Amino acid sequence: MAKLYPIAGQINPDRFRVVGGARLAGDVYISGAKNSVLKLMAVSLLAPGNSTINNVPDIADVSMMAELLEQLGCKISRDFESKSITIDVPETPGYRAEYESVRKLRASINVLGPLVARLGKAEVALPGGDAIGSRGLDFHTKGLISLGAETYNEHGYIIASAANGLTGTQIELEFPSVGATENIMSAAVLASGVTTLENAAREPDIVDIGNFLIAMGADIQGLGTSTITITGVKSLKGATHTAISDRIVTGTWAFAAVMTLGDISIHGARPEHLELPLEKLVSAGAVITSIADGIRVKMDRRPTAIDVATLPYPGFPTDLQPFVITLNAIAEGDSLVTENVFEGRFMFVNELLRLGAKIRVDGHHASITGIKELSSAPVVASDIRAGAGLVLAGLVSDGLTFIEGGHHIDRGYPDFAQQLQGLGADVTRVD
Ligand code: UD1
Secondary structure, three states: OOOOOOEOOEOOOOEEEEEOOOOOEEEEEOOEOHHHHHHHHHHHHHOOEEEEEEOOOOOHHHHHHHHHHHHOOOEEEEEOOOOEEEEEEOOOOOOEEOHHHHOOOHHHHHHHHHHHHHHOEEEEEOOOOOOOOOOOOHHHHHHHHHOOOEEEEEOOEEEEEOOOOOEOOEEEOOOOOHHHHHHHHHHHOOOEOEEEEEOOOOOHHHHHHHHHHHHOOOEEEOOOOOOEEEEOOOOOOOOEEEOOEOHHHHHHHHHHHHHOOOEEEEEOOOHHHOHHHHHHHHHHOOEEEEEOOEEEEEOOOOOEOOOEEEOOOOOEOHHHHHHHHHHHHOOEOEEEEEOOOOOOOOOOHHHHHHOOOEEEEEOOEEEEEOOOOEOOOOEEOOOHHHHHHHHHHHHOEOOEEEEEOHHHHHOOOOOHHHHHHHOOOOEEEEO
């Protein structure tokens, strides 16, 4: 059984119990983006002393990253009230990130670049994370090799060394990988000379991490574009930074409103980070309006099915794909969803089939024929987003749905069951 991590000091029972037929209405508040906060924590390793991150969500992954940083010698103080975390980094942090801390968290690979840049060596266990298909690290290691490091794999660890430091160079990624862009950028900030990273990822998380590095004293140009230019500096200092709000959690609530014919005001949403998903929801029939601090998503009729192909940002995010499939499963009409980023991301479709959905998967395409209502059954969550998608599927089913594997959902969604209750749903955690 997976080790369960506390949320606000409590360990939740692992199963969600969802009563179907809810119409979600009310307010939700979005906190910092998981995929930004975890990396902000990792890059704090680049400077000795205190770095503080604000807008930290109360999710299990933050506890896991904190555990990894503690293992590397950092002192962590976390304030749940003010949603901040302060990381006190020692003059010489440890260079070996052990398997026990790394295995559950894909983002733990983000300590690799900072450790090599700062210490000239790193040993990082190959990470785990979500079951969404093979997730190579070759772009990360090739980038570090271009910067002058030596790397090899041994006994499940990536061993990297750069005894004479790193040197700036020109690097072109084969694919705009989020993690590789982050690792290369956070290594190049302490390299000597200029690094040009072409075909870089453009996700808002990358811009956020780059801005934190700039606050620490780094020289980075071109964030949010495909070419990032980094001029190395001798050293960095700790900084304070407020993480951007979570566009995937925002998208989850927007899909939840549309699926349940609901009306949700999403406070703290940044619609400019979700242009394509929101456009798609409008074509499904949603009415989306601006409110003072976010957006309101309202739906009055059965959604129309939408065709979607996932792509790197600003394309449609792969992390919202499970919600598209779930929406299409109960929408009017036929649809085609194409997954271009992670080949294993359709695994959860088998669980939706158990709920009566009409979906046919062929390679990286899923054809869906919408039906009026799903048919409740016990299902199993295999990753964060699929898990949240199955909870929403339970809400549009005809009875009682149990979703096993709630700890996956805890990794990305603060208080998911409580928030759903606040919107009028009958959702609880049970043993
Ligand atoms: C991050 C996010 C994940 C999101 C994904 C794409 C975190 C912790 N996770 O994952 O939620 O779905 O971005 O937006 O931030 N690849 C290689 N070799 C590499 C690196 C990647 O082949 O060295 C492949 C992957 O297998 C995948 C594709 O490139 O098919 C994209 O992966 P990448 O953008 O790196 O995603 P992650 O950073 O792992």
